[in-house]
Amino acid sequence: MFRITISVLALSAVVTTTAHLRSVKAAARDRATALTEISDQRRVRDLDIEFFTARVERDPQGALDLARLGALYLVRARESGSSADILRAEAAARRSLANRRERNTTGWQLLAASLVAQHRFNDALEAADSLVALQSDNLSARAQRGEILLELGRYPEADAAFQPLWLRRYEPELAARVARWAEVRGRSFAARDILRSARDRVEKEANTTREQRAWYAFRIADLALKSDAVSEASQWVDRGLAVAPEDARLIGLAAKIALAQGRFHDAVELGDSAITARLDPATLGLIADAEEALGSPAEAAGYRRAMEAAAGLQLGGFHRVWALYLLDHGGNVAQILGAVTRDIQTRPDIYGYDLLAWSYYRAGRYQDARGAIAKALRWNAEDPAIRRHAAAIQKAIDGG
Numbered sequence: 129m130f131r132i133t134i135s136v137l138a139l140s141a142v143v144t145t146t147a148h149l150r151s152v153k154a155a156a157r158d159r160a161t162a163l164t165e166i167s168d169q170r171r172v173r174d175l176d177i178e179f180f181t182a183r184v185e186r187d188p189q190g191a192l193d194l195a196r197l198g199a200l201y202l203v204r205a206r207e208s209g210s211s212a213d214i215l216r217a218e219a220a221a222r223r224s225l226a227n228r229r230e231r232n233t234t235g236w237q238l239l240a241a242s243l244v245a246q247h248r249f250n251d252a253l254e255a256a257d258s259l260v261a262l263q264s265d266n267l268s269a270r271a272q273r274g275e276i277l278l279e280l281g282r283y284p285e286a287d288a289a290f291q292p293l294w295l296r297r298y299e300p301e302l303a304a305r306v307a308r309w310a311e312v313r314g315r316s317f318a319a320r321d322i323l324r325s326a327r328d329r330v331e332k333e334a335n336t337t338r339e340q341r342a343w344y345a346f347r348i349a350d351l352a353l354k355s356d357a358v359s360e361a362s363q364w365v366d367r368g369l370a371v372a373p374e375d376a377r378l379i380g381l382a383a384k385i386a387l388a389q390g391r392f393h394d395a396v397e398l399g400d401s402a403i404t405a406r407l408d409p410a411t412l413g414l415i416a417d418a419e420e421a422l423g424s425p426a427e428a429a430g431y432r433r434a435m436e437a438a439a440g441l442q443l444g445g446f447h448r449v450w451a452l453y454l455l456d457h458g459g460n461v462a463q464i465l466g467a468v469t470r471d472i473q474t475r476p477d478i479y480g481y482d483l484l485a486w487s488y489y490r491a492g493r494y495q496d497a498r499g500a501i502a503k504a505l506r507w508n509a510e511d512p513a514i515r516r517h518a519a520a521i522q523k524a525i526d527g528g
Contacts, residue, residue, distance in 0.1 A: 194224035195234035209406045218242035249279045271305040281477030298325045314510035316355045342372035376406035392418040409439040413453045461490045478504040497521045
C-alpha cells in the first residue's frame with residue numbers, strides 16, 4: 129500500500145510538471161505570436177506613412193491624404209511618445225485644412241487631437257468649436273469638444289456636452305471620452321464599466337489591432353489603480369500584456385503596482401524595461417523611489433536627474449507629474465508654487481487645484497491649501513488622491 133501511494137504521488141508530480149511545462153511553452157508561443165503581429169502591424173503603419181507621404185508630395189493640394197498621413201503620425205506618437213510625430217501630425221492637419229476647411233472632419237479632429245497632445249487646450253478648443261459649428265450632428269466631434277472642456281476645467285460646459293451622449297456611452301467611438309468625463313466627475317466605477325463594455329465590442333472587430341486592445345486594458349487598469357483597486361488593476365495589466373507583451377505603458381503600470389506593494393526590485397526591473405521603450409518622467413520617478421527604498425541613494429539621484437530632463441522634453445511646458453513629485457521630495461516649494469499659480473490661470477481643472485493645494489500645504493499655507501482643495505473636491509469628491517491631500521490639509525489645520 130505504501131509503495132502504491134508513493135507511485136501515485138510520483139505520477140501526480142510528473143503530470144503536474146508536464147502540465148506546467150506545456151503551460152510555459154504555450155505562454156512562450158503566445159508571446160512570440162503577439163510580438164510578431166505587433167511588429168507586422170507597425171511595419172504596415174510605417175509603410176502607410178511612406179505611401180501617403182509620397183501621395184502628398186505628388187498632390188500637395190489634396191486634403192484627405194494629408195489628414196490620413198497626420199492621423200498615422202498621431203497613432204505612432206501615442207505608441208512611442210514621440211514629440212516629433214505629434215508636431216508632424218499638427219503640421220499635416222493644418223495643411224489639410226488650408227486646402228479644404230469644409231467637409232474635412234478628419235482634418236479638424238486631427239488638429240484638435242494633436243493640440244491636446246501638446247497640452248495646448250485653448251487652441252484645441254478653437255479647432256473643436258470650428259468642427260462642431262460645421263457639423264453639429266457629429267457626435268464624435270461633440271465628445272472631443274467635451275473632453276477638451278474637461279481639461280480646461282470648464283465643467284458645466286463639459287457636462288452639457290456629454291449628458292446628451294450618455295445613452296450612447298458604450299459605442300467605441302464615444303466610449304473613451306465619455307469614460308474620461310465620468311472619471312473626472314468622480315464616477316470611476318462607471319468609467320471602468322464603459323471601457324470594459326467598449327473593449328468587449330472592439331474585441332469582436334476583425335480590424336482591431338493588438339495595441340488598441342492593450343490601450344483599453346491600460347486605461348481600465350490605470351483607473352482601477354487610481355481608485356486603490358490594486359487587484360483589479362493587476363489583472364488588467366496581465367490581460368493587456370498578454371495581448372501586447374512589450375507595451376511600455378502597461379509595463380510602467382506594472383512597475384507602479386510593484387512599488388505600491390513593496391516589491392522594490394520588481395519595480396526597478398519593470399520600470400527600466402518600460403523606459404527603454406518609452407521615456408516617461410513618472411516612471412523614472414517611481415524607479416528612483418524604489419532605488420531609494422533598496423538603499424541605493426546614488427542610483428535614485430541619477431533617476432531623478434533623468435526625470436527632470438525628461439520632463440523638460442515634454443511638449444506643453446509645465447509638467448504636473450514632475451511638480452507633484454518635487455513637492456513630495458523636497459523640491460523648491462516657492463518656485464513650484466509660482467509655476468502652479470501661473471498654470472491654474474489658463475487651466476483651472478480639478479488636478480490643477482489639487483496641485484495648487486498641495487503646493488500651499490508644502491509651503492505651510494494651510495488655509496490657502498484648504499480653499500484650493502475645496503475647489504477640486506467641488507467637482508470630484510471621490511478621487512482617492514485628492515481626498516488624501518484634503519485629509520492631510522485638514523489635519524494640519526486641526527494641529528494634528
